[in-house]
Amino acid sequence: MITLLLVVEPLLFAAAAFAAGTRRAVLRALLTGGAALHLILTLGCLLLDRDTTAFRRRGVELLAADTTALVFLGITSVLFLLVAVHTLLWLPAANRCEYRTGNGGGSPRMLRENLYTGGLLAFLSMMSLVILARNFGLLWVAIEATTLVSAPLIAFHRSPGALEAMWKYLLICSVGIGFALFGTLMLANAGRCADGTILGLNIDTLLQFSNRLNPVWFKAAFIFALAGYGTKMGLAPFHTWLPDAHSEAPATVSALLSGALLNCSFLALIRFLEVAPVDLRGFCSELLGALGILSLATAAFFIIRQSDFKRMLAYSSVEHMGLAALLWSLGCVDYSLLHLCGHSLIKMMLFLVAGNLLLAYGTRSVAAVGELFATVPRNATVWLLGLFLICGTPPSPLFVTEYLLVAEAPLWLGATVLLLLFAVFCGMSQAFLRMAMGNCTNRQPENVPVRAAERLWPVPVFAALLTLAGGLVLTCLLNRGGL
């Protein structure tokens, strides 16, 4: 029953937040309370065994937490709590800056605070549903619902850019996921055996009888699902909505989109891969791997000389999703999950710092930001630390997974990956170092936004320490040959 609570609890908090109106103290209590309770329930899920936590209807498991789901659930829950705490600090700061200077990072707000808080909590609920669903139909419903609740969050500020990003996100993702629905239908059709039994769409049934699926229909189903959920996950060439949405959304929403939502979409693909008949495993892995390497190449191409630092982070997400897909296609399932966890934490931290810089400077342009160490030293330190962590410098956890990827892959693939990773590193470090140390024309005086941004350090620093600790443990394990 805990799994049902995990989905319902944030939804109830969201409804309460919606009803709370303009009482800010109540809203903030609801946001952190909902996030903390979700984390406690997740811990409960980790400790209890699967049969006690599962939710059944007419004897069929609808929601349950298997090992993969637990990993995703844990990272989503931790991430959401961190983002909620950051929101507590960030929203008052942004309000104060808006009040003092007349603009706190741009246009008037489209969402009132209660809608924003409610939207975040509903987003958490739908992501939990994606992670726990044990039925392909339910999985689709949940993924589409994450699009719907996160689209208004992107247009938090009613700027032309944000509205454009929201429209593209809605349309491209919905059409993409429409293909996934078609793929799911084809899967249902593949489950109609010649002897008249119908396997249905329950994941556990399909896992058990995966060899009875019709191979031709399953191939078609997988291709459609790959295109559909791949769109949501940001795999090239379906990634076109991603840089727009991630760069226009407020920092906290970008952090969640990149750190949690992309993982959830990958999980949907993983479910399809898990039920693949043995003969078709190779086919599915090859397709996934091809899209992975294409994503890596696309991201490397667009990161070099990128002029907008939030877009750069968004393309870096495309890159890491590609790497995770590549790891999965090579059969290194655990490393792929490890890579996703590491990426989620680091990318959340970077997006939050990017939001702080946006608050301080009022621009997303790399060229207009400079001398970070003189203006916002704490943010600058975390920003540079983030650069090295995301590019896989040891002891980053990403170093371990990328090393294992290159070690496992055939020579030509390993060499290509290394080359592309190097290109990404060059592109990112050029922009980051220029922002941190280069000269800048509009140097910010010690004003209200700069001081406010400087006070928003706790969550990014905590995330950085967490990642470093995890990375050190992993590197030691790697050194001893434990991986």
Add this chain to the structure above:
Amino acid sequence: MTGWTEIVLAALLISDLSLAAASRLYHCIKLAALQGLLLGLLPLVIWNWQESPPHWELLLVAAANIVIKCVALPCLLARAMRRANVRRELEPLAGYSASLLIALTLAGASFYFCSRLGIAPDSPSLLAAPVAFTTMLIGLFIIIARRKAITQAIGFLTFENGIAVFGTGMMLDWGLLVELGILLDVFVLVFVMGIAVFQISREFDHIDADRLNRLGDRPVHAAGDTAESAEVNES
């Protein structure tokens, strides 16, 4: 099984073709409502009434389909249309006669494709799969070939109808919970799209999706280049 299935499917096909050639938005919305009605009727006419009366879940899904897709969604779209103050799709990217021709080609291609596919012989109607493919393709075509954001929403609705026709026509069972979940998703999606259309029309004074091209990866010094964004729009 007395030919009613074929009649409903043929009506769906006709509504697809008229949708491809319709220029007034109100007309498009009415056609989308008609499709919703036909989609709601489809499971009822496919059911074999002589053997047994249908169970309540089937009736509930059919009723929910008709209420949401034939009444609620068209009302939402019409409201968004009035608030955004648009009546017609002027200057579509593909003209109306050309659109009709392309729609016919798409329909022909789907029929040919499905004849090659070898649909299971126990499916209720041979027309179901080709009509579903045609509806999906024409929905996608409308999304690509029309400028107004609201027409794109109608195109998406058509695309989704096509998927639903495939599901019903091939007698694939989702289960009640998922079926209602999908309907709810589509309803909320059109609701959110309606809000987005209103906000876009307020902010930009137009709802031409092909002119939503400010975002993109331009080189630092050439800010006028929008080729990349145009690509984003199309996909």
